[in-house]
Amino acid sequence: MGDTSMGRGNSLLVWLGIAMLVVVLDQVTKTLILGAFQYGDSRHVTDFFNIVRVHNTGAAFSFLAGASGWQRWFFVGLGVVASVFILWMLRTQGHQKLFATALSLILGGAVGNVVDRLLHGYVVDFLDFHWGGSHFPAFNVADSAISVGAALLIFDEIRRVRRG
Numbered sequence: 001m002g003d004t005s006m007g008r009g010n011s012l013l014v015w016l017g018i019a020m021l022v023v024v025l026d027q028v029t030k031t032l033i034l035g036a037f038q039y040g041d042s043r044h045v046t047d048f049f050n051i052v053r054v055h056n057t058g059a060a061f062s063f064l065a066g067a068s069g070w071q072r073w074f075f076v077g078l079g080v081v082a083s084v085f086i087l088w089m090l091r092t093q094g095h096q097k098l099f100a101t102a103l104s105l106i107l108g109g110a111v112g113n114v115v116d117r118l119l120h121g122y123v124v125d126f127l128d129f130h131w132g133g134s135h136f137p138a139f140n141v142a143d144s145a146i147s148v149g150a151a152l153l154i155f156d157e158i159r160r161v162r163r164g
Contacts, residue, residue, distance in 0.1 A: 011094040015104040022108025026141040027115060030124040042128065049129055054138045055122035079114035083107055098156045105149030112142030 037043075037053035044050055086107045094100045116123040125138035 011100070012091055015090045015094055015100050015107075018101065018104035019108035019111065022105060022142065022145045023112045023115070026109070026112035026145070029126070029141050030116065033124055033126040037126070048131055049127075051126055052128040052138055054125045054128075055120070056125050056138075057122045076114055076117050079110045079117070082110050083114070086110070096156075098152060098159075102149040102152035102156060105145040105152070109142040109144070109146035109149065112140075112145070116142075 033051070033053050037051075039053055039055060042050050042052040086103050090100055090103055090107070093103075113123050123140065123142075125140050125143070127140060127144075128138045129136045
């Protein structure tokens with residue numbers, strides 16, 4: 001029994017390490033943007049990509065961004081609850097490598113955006129992809145990690161169903 005818990009503890013540290021790497025990369029890139037750009041600034045990089053500085057007080061695709069301010073604490077609370085749930089899942093399901101990798105990416109992204117909300121009252125977004133005059137909503141490293149994690153969860157479930 002001791003060997004099983006030791007294995008779980010070691011794998012939990014790996015998953016937490018991945019999440020922490022996402023948080024650090026996210027916060028470092030946002031700090032660089034905050035230092036180099038004023039709100040609303042944009043720098044052309046390619047014909048389909050700019051680096052910008054925008055502030056998102058809402059959630060994905062600026063959902064609830066126009067609310068009166070209560071959404072900041074709502075999304076902080078949601079991020080904390082999601083993080084606790086993900087930690088529990090990692091502790092109990094850490095032996096499933098793809099599943100745990102996906103959860104680690106989502107956890108790191110959620111924590112990165114919660115840190116922004118607590119420090120600034122908004123999330124710093126800076127990656128701006130566009131095509132033919134249409135812009136995809138700007139996003140950041142945390143958002144990218146959450147999206148990749150969600151895609152991996154879907155892939156893992158499809159793989160599990162096909163095996164089942």
